[in-house]
Amino acid sequence: MGGTLKDRIVVTNDTKFLAVVREFIARLVLQSRLSRDDENKIILAVDEAVTNIIEHGYDDGVEGSIEIEVETDEAHFKVMIRDTGRVFNPESIPTPDLTDHVKLGKKKGLGIFLMRQIMDEVRYRFKDGVKNELTLVKYVR
């Protein structure tokens, strides 16, 4: 592959579209220079990011859109996830204590931990005053 490969998909805030997002990411990982060993992990990181937006970004019954854009080249696999929902900065969420998590039987709150575990960069910005933009980057090794 030479140069940069780019693609994007837009879905609405419904969990039924998570499978569509995963298939989109799987296709691009396979076209990228990333190892096949990274495929499941990258899919998972993006799934967790999109799930957070679906579950927390919008009030119940309010339809919103989520844009997922991928840019990949010889050195990076970069995913930008944009939404117009509630301002939510994952960088503000502390890393959970997993022992406590299990002891308390807490079933939520592990998505951001997974994103950080998997990706080399997890960055958030409030873009143009109207959008949340989360950038996930995996380096090609």
Add this chain to the structure above:
Amino acid sequence: MPAFEIRTEPLQNGITLITVRGFLDAHTYEQFEKAFDTVIEAGTYKIVVDLSALDYISSAGAGVFISALDKLRDNDGNVVLMKPTVNVREVFDLLGLSQIFTFKNTREEAVRALQ
């Protein structure tokens, strides 16, 4: 993509087998949780979950196991995860849950671990 499917069947000695196929994410975990809770509410605290046909799990799916674990162990039970696919096992590893849950490769080993 394989269809999402859950099947529950009794094994010997008060053990229940739950087989889940397809994918366990934020879209499907509630159905799985319901099946899990139905087994527990019926008084069964020893559960084997066959993960051999589960292609994908996210933290929403793993959360079902986390939330049930204490209740099962408090009642002298446990959940044994049978034959997870590579992708599913990887997520348990990433979450640091592989030391907490019991994994077995066959139904016989899983049943033995619960007796």
